[in-house]
Amino acid sequence: MATKLVTIAFDVMGSDHGPAEVVRGAAQLSLESPHIHTLLVGDRAVIDNALAETKHNGERISVQHASEQISMDEKPGEALARKPDASVSVAARLVAEGEADALVSAGNTGACVLSCARHFQLLPGVRRAALASVYPTRARRGDKDDPFSLILDVGATVEATADDLVTFAVMGAAYARIISRNENPKVALLSNGTEPNKGPRQVVEAHARLAGLPGLQFIGNVEGVDIPKGTADVVVTDGFVGNVCLKMLEGVHETVVELAQYAYKESLRWRAGLAMLSGGIQRIKDVTDWEQYGGAPVLGFDRIFIKAHGRSKSRAIANAGKVAAKAVSHELGKAIQEGLAR
């Protein structure tokens, strides 16, 4: 069966590393994936300068000029109102109009989500979109031996109702099935105890409803300690708690790296110890290499949006494009709708 052609729109202007890094990622994609076409949205001159210096396949890349951009520190609502030709907004509009099948951006998360909310439609049955994130775990899952779990929401919906939490569970499971090829992902609610009656009212209510939902492997509640263990493949929570968890995971990772650097500098004995562990450390680094995952989705819209990390380099951008193409090819939106209809 011929692979379906997919066009991915890239918001070129948002990355911490500048537009050239996103262009290089798209260029890499044009060489590696013949069925993926890219639409680069941003300042044409900047894109062309970067593209001219980069090995790419010109048959698989097109450019849409956008004269404005939103930086990381701008307030999303105000910035989008002030800059109607911002690259992220133009890219979202093009996806909504069918010029591209999905959007990838490494830019200001708030502006990205707001642009999607303005241009895309929520799927029937979805009240609020959820921003999902992947995080490395001890356990592995799916056909691909995926070392990542999914947590959602991590910031799009600060206060989620029981309805929202159930929807998030269905959407997260559909995503894990398609992207991690995990046919029957384990879904859990994040709470302060594993008992069904533990946690705030909406969590208790969501627990009761998820327990009776067909087609979903709901394993009940998990606690914070279960997140890095990978007890569940999909962890469901509201945007406030999810964001705190995610930032803590990132903080722990950075602290561990800093401690290792400190140990390396501090004493010859510790350095020797680290050297002996270098193979294992490299393995951990490989396993937790978030760049291979590319990005995380905003789930709930009728179009695919993958939010790449602001610090994404070209490889992560290319992988985000591949994840987006996979979500399009496997009709993620349709899978979510089928899950919600049950």
Place this chain on the structure above:
Amino acid sequence: MSLPDRIDPRPPRRIYRWDLDKTYLQTEFDSLRDLLRTAFQKAHEKQAVPGASALIRELAANGDTRLCIVSGSPKQMRSVLEEKLKLDGVVWDEFVLKDNVGNLMRGRFRALRGQVGYKLPAIMESRANAPVEAEEVLFGDDAEADAFIYSLYADMIAGRVDERVLNQILEAAAVYPDEAERVRTAWKKIPVSDPVRRIFIHLDRLTPPAHFANYGPRVVPIFNYFQAALVLLADGHLTAPQVIKIAVEMVQTAGHNIITLSNSFQDLLRRGLPLQHAAAALVQALEGPNALLQALRPVPDIISAFTKRLAALGTPPPPPPVQAVDYLDLIHHALPRTHKARKTH
């Protein structure tokens, strides 16, 4: 019509010079296995680059043209290569192949891989026999020294390169004395004129286009022959219906589609090639009756794709400036690459 007109063939108005491997034929010779496979391939097993034969046929259909092929393939392959060209309906006027066995027998090992000492005298000698008013378009690829040799050739016959610079180039390229002498002898026979309109470089290795910026706007790197056809439409060598025929062949035989073609069109616009009028001519030709195109895809979709790619850019960028080429600075482009350099390129 006068009697001489009926008896003598009319002198060519346009000369198209082609390389063969990686320009016309999809050839791999990066490894010994590739070389052996290429050497033993039968004519029907050889694959032409999509659109190349259609482009050559359409250019020839306009009459008063010459097709001159100078290839680095060994003379021993002549019969199979000629058979392949005939299978593709390509009619040539000159077909020069490299005497690799002769070079080997004479111990001229530099000549086996060197391109300047082989191609430059061959095309200079061909030009010496051409009418002064015949304009030229040249086709090469990014695997060897084509952009360098073709540009040098164009600037030599236009009087923009002096003998001192030529001698330095020939020395840097380690050209054998007899080959250098052939270049000088042919050059003396050629009246000064400026006939080379375009040099197309097929990006077989997907070399970034900026790599060729130092050669000026005359050199146009292309990802496919639809791009060459668009530029030749703008330059007046092809008509819009002919370009459509080339595109249709690429769609039917090589898996191209409306996205790859419209992206290719936009890629040239972004590099500053003045294609707006060519695009308008193409749209006009598409609006005419064309059952074949209708069968492939509704014509409004095709027009819409091209129009959107054009509009997406806002104000088109200015064309790149014409500049003098510093051949001594670019001589490394003409030297045979080592295996390591090839990998890192």
